[in-house]
Amino acid sequence: MNTTIMLFLIQDGITNGAIYALLGLALVLVFAVTRVILIPQGEFVTYGALTYASLASGQMPGTAKLALAMGVVAFALDVFAGRKSLHVRLIARSFLANIVLPGIVLALTLYFVAQKPPVAVSIALSLVIVAMIGLSLYRIVFQPLAHTSVLVLLIASVGCHLALQGLGLLFFGAEGQRGPAVLSTAFTAGSLRFTGQSITVYGITIAFIVGLWLFFGWTLYGKALRATAVNRLGARLAGIRTTLSGQIAFLLASVIGALSGILIVPITTLYYDTGFLIGIKGFIAAIIGGLVSYPLTAIAALVVGTVEAFSSFYASNYKEVIVFMLLIPVLLLRSLAAPAVEEEKD
């Protein structure tokens, strides 16, 4: 292999790894705060990507309607939960967030889709739509189960993944789609060619990691989220609502997922079920980070991306096999290093 190819593969690996890093960080965040292993993270990727691609090609994405439908269910749950103490203010807030907002977004989508919106509008709409789906998913499925075991949460998570994937097939069809590049410039440095898209991927990944670091280190809400992850009872005794922390975690995870999808869809063709595979690679990075360590997860994600790039060059048929096999030595080492633990009860 010559240096040019090697550099090219590394560049490719880092681009993919950056995306996996974002997804892995979101998985670690959601698990730490809510104990949910977020399998549907991949669907956030698909929904983000395909909503963006549909909008750009002037098709109406079904996700906008799904966001409203889920909002209606979430609102009904809020009303049912608050039936004994009907706080007008709380109900009104729930109505605004779950019905009025998705309604406005649906109207905007209908308006813009007829006239092929500019890239920025498509991105914004896709992000908002997926964020609302993520929030409603937490309200409908995971908030009522918040006190159950990790296993129950995992089963619910798999269920959500299957349901959302099925809906994805319904909305976007079995054919793959590609979206327009966010930035279409390109330049070369030596033998390497940097496209605007890969620069955008690096830029947004770094911006997000720095943003998350600032959020968790310096804002009260970020600290509250960390506190919930460290000690749930302690957080409640400090007056921090676990549901609020769960909502923020799911909001961040769905936005990160959708953004990753929007970043990839100009580079590769995405199908309704591609997101799952991408999400799983973020998951591998998160597992290598032990589902707790953010820096380890980010580094592991770059390794996963690079290994994937090299294995697709040398043995493209076994690309996924090689990537997933990375898990085995890691799990083996971790199981040797860590004592057996009982699942926490609270």
Add this chain to the structure above:
Amino acid sequence: MSALLAVTDAHVAYGKVEAVRSVSLEVGANEIVTIIGANGAGKTTLLSAIMGILPLKGRVAFAGQDLARLDIEDRVARGLGLVPEHRELFVTMNVEDNLELGAFRVEKARAKASMERVYTLFPRLKERRKQLAGTLSGGEQQMLAMGRALMGAPKLLMLDEPSLGLAPIIVADIFRIVTELRAAGVSVLLVEQNAQAALKIADHAYVMELGEFVLKGPAAEIAANERVAASYLGFQHEAASAL
């Protein structure tokens, strides 16, 4: 004047086992009330249920309002604070962050004033404000747990075994601070195995045995009660006179 906290005919059960039976209790404003009793008498269970951590059958009213439908977080926002036996600190975060989060439901300006007050009460915490909570000594962790609860500006602070596992000199410090809290207008409901120390600072006391209150009254009367002296103070009297 009605009591700040009024618990009426409370039952708390773990499944079918009733750990607390038909308990009634009152804490007035500016008052230290202590519940003493042996290990396993149901003291911690009762505090957890008042806070909303465990389901309680019966009535709990705080500042005249029924708490039945309020979550833990809402009880905190209304001025009820609990420092649990295991402290439940955010061990991977520093002292200042722990304190800051204690004031999550309090507006910023007030939180800042509370932080100053906590640092005056516990100068040790100010010295260690950038240290991770998990690396503090047991006594410092207890101070931090109390400090975090005080950041929420509670009207009533419930303390569960604050002296457990601490050196006598630190225990004395903590009991002194409890009396300072009363002077500052915070009522305290204190659960203690160290009955002697608790009765010394309390205004009223309840004696709990096997999930029920067997005695109640002014703390001085309880301390003078023969049965209490024999069961809860005897050993400590001997120990004190041996010194």
